[in-house]
Structures are given as C-alpha cells and as structure tokens.
Amino acid sequence: MNKFIHCEGCFDFSAKxxxxxxPCLHDAFRYLLDKIKDxxxxxxxxxxxKLPDPPLQLVHSKEVCRYVGxxxxxxxxxxxxxLILPFKKDHxxxxxxxxxxxxxxxxxxxxxx
Numbered sequence: 187m188n189k190f191i192h193c194e195g196c197f198d199f200s201a202k203x204x205x206x207x208x209p210c211l212h213d214a215f216r217y218l219l220d221k222i223k224d225x226x227x228x229x230x231x232x233x234x235x236k237l238p239d240p241p242l243q244l245v246h247s248k249e250v251c252r253y254v255g256x257x258x259x260x261x262x263x264x265x266x267x268x269l270i271l272p273f274k275k276d277h278x279x280x281x282x283x284x285x286x287x288x289x290x291x292x293x294x295x296x297x298x299x
Contacts, residue, residue: 243284244273250282254291269293 245253250270251261264270270290272280282290292299 242273244281245284245287246278247272247280247282250287250290253287254294256294264290264294 247258247261251258254261256264261270265272270282270286273283273286274281291297
C-alpha cells in the first residue's frame with residue numbers, strides 16, 4: 187500500500203516522492219501567470235502606441251495673469267527673467283501652456299508642490 191504524501195510544488199496529493207520531476211499543477215499555474223504578465227505588458231505597449239498625444243492646452247496671457255494674480259507688466263518681467271516662457275505668439279497676443287502656468291504660480295508664490 188502506497189503512502190500518499192503532499193508533493194512540494196503541487197496542490198494535489200501524490201504517491202511520488204518529494205524529488206519527483208513530473209510537471210505539476212503549481213508549475214503550470216506559474217507558467218500561465220508568467221505568460222499573462224508578458225502579454226499584458228505587450229497589450230499596454232500597443233495601446234500606448236495607438237493613443238494620440240493629448241491636445242495642447244494653450245492659455246492666453248490675460249488668463250495667466252488672472253490665474254496667478256498679477257498684472258501684465260509683472261508677467262512681462264517674469265518672462266524676461268525666464269520664469270515662464272510663451273509657447274506661441276501671434277497678432278492676438280501670447281499663449282502659454284496650461285502646465286507652465288500652474289508651475290509658474292507655484293514658483294511665483296513659493297507654494298509647495
């Protein structure tokens with residue numbers, strides 16, 4: 187009569203000794219999980235490659251002044267110092283990136299991140 191012992195890497199009882207080299211359920215699960223992780227990384231990469239870049243959010247200089255709480259002359263001085271740089275200039279005025287505007291307010295008022 188064989189004694190049933192618990193296999194080291196398996197969830198099932200086996201009559202084989204602990205050193206058995208038979209593929210067991212535990213190894214199969216580990217292999218499947220590795221394959222799922224690999225394929226999920228590949229899917230993420232494909233999705234990120236297919237997604238278009240988000241549109242640029244441009245803000246007029248008047249909006250920057252209103253948001254930061256400064257006047258246009260102060261904004262001009264800060265431009266000269268390099269604290270904020272315009273993204274685009276045209277006949278209607280200067281335009282800044284929204285993210286630059288938020289960073290500028292933090293720098294100008296010495297706010298924590």
